[in-house]
Amino acid sequence: MQRFGTGEVARLTGMPASAVRAMARAGYVKPARGPRSSLRFTFRDVVLLRTARELMAAQVPRRRLGAALRALRAQLPVDVPERGLSVTAAGDRIVVHEAGAKRDVLSGQLLLAFDVRIQEGDILLIDSPAHAPARGGDGDPDEECIRQFESALALEETDLDAAVEAYRACVLRHAHHGAVANLGRLLHLGGHISDAVQVYRSVHEPDADILYNLGVALEDLGRPREAIDAYLRAIALDEELADAHHNLARLFQEEGDARRALRHWNTWRRLATGAT
Missing domain, CATH: 1.25.40.10 (Tetratricopeptide repeat domain)
Known part of the structure; x- marks a missing residue:
């Protein structure tokens, strides 16, 4: 499996090296440790960091951002396919396509769209034409x-x-x-x-x-x-913000409003256990 150093990831994603380290520390990715405890990132990590950067710029809430990155990680191959791939996000969906494959049609505001390509052995991350930002x-x-x-x-x-x-x-x-x-x-x-x-x-x-x-x-x-x-x-x-339901249940219970407290306790338990 190919690994990338912090400097390489910074070059590929367009992020300062300090921001790459900060996002790893925040748990957006979990790089391995190399010689002298240097960070070693996978291809998946590179794509996840580029995606996190653009979704944060689009002001996607942190909870939705975490869910989007988990969904993206599940779709990404371990190494970049020889033909490359595309990553697209709109609305509440994020999808990955190998180059040349049939694409799903996404509805909603386009949040990001970029291609991953291999050129003379180097990996490139390039904005797709549909999402290329205006460069002023x-x-x-x-x-x-x-x-x-x-x-x-x-x-x-x-x-x-x-x-x-x-x-x-x-x-x-x-x-x-x-x-x-x-x-x-x-x-x-x-x-x-x-x-x-x-x-x-x-x-x-x-x-x-x-x-x-x-x-x-x-x-x-x-x-x-x-x-x-x-x-x-x-x-x-x-409505699936479990911690808010938990705090509401506690506060209503402290106020003596048992009915509303019970409703939020039940919602919190359902969300915490993943029950439907």
Whole structure:
């Protein structure tokens, strides 16, 4: 099985080497260890990292991102086929096709589409024509947003204060949901819970993850009624958000509302066990 070093992965995916290491540390991929504990990535890891980069840039919520990457991993061969392959994501589906194979028709907003090719023994990851981004040079806002988010992610490894400021800049300039979630998380962990709440509430259309994080922060501030509202808004967007059901059940139980507590306990148990 072919293995790639961090520098090779950075070149293939267009990510800084520090961001590659940060995403491995965050569990997006699980590389092996080589000599002197260097990271050694598989072909699957390379494709997963490129996919994670683009889905994060498209502001796909973290829970959906994790599910998409698990679905992608199950479809990827161990090594790149000689004819190459294509990866496409739209709506809630992500599919892999070997080059020349019949393609499924995907409906919904196209989130990513790129081809994996072998050229003179080298692996290339190339945007498909249907998804080729408009290149406006260094000023392209999508590219700038990706770079800022990746830089902030990498800084979490070495300088949390600098990471907070980098996420803050990304939020102010691009309203990136992933940056909002990570900025709020770091502020919360640093004891600045009111600041985290303010960050979460600054988002015009928050996703389920941001609303869940808001609920946790409000609980820690001793504001259970506001936390309940945040959790209810979160499950209105993602009814399978098990942790939100768990927290709602606990809060309703503490309030003496046994009926609503039981409903959320039952939903949490069903989601936690995978029962239908």
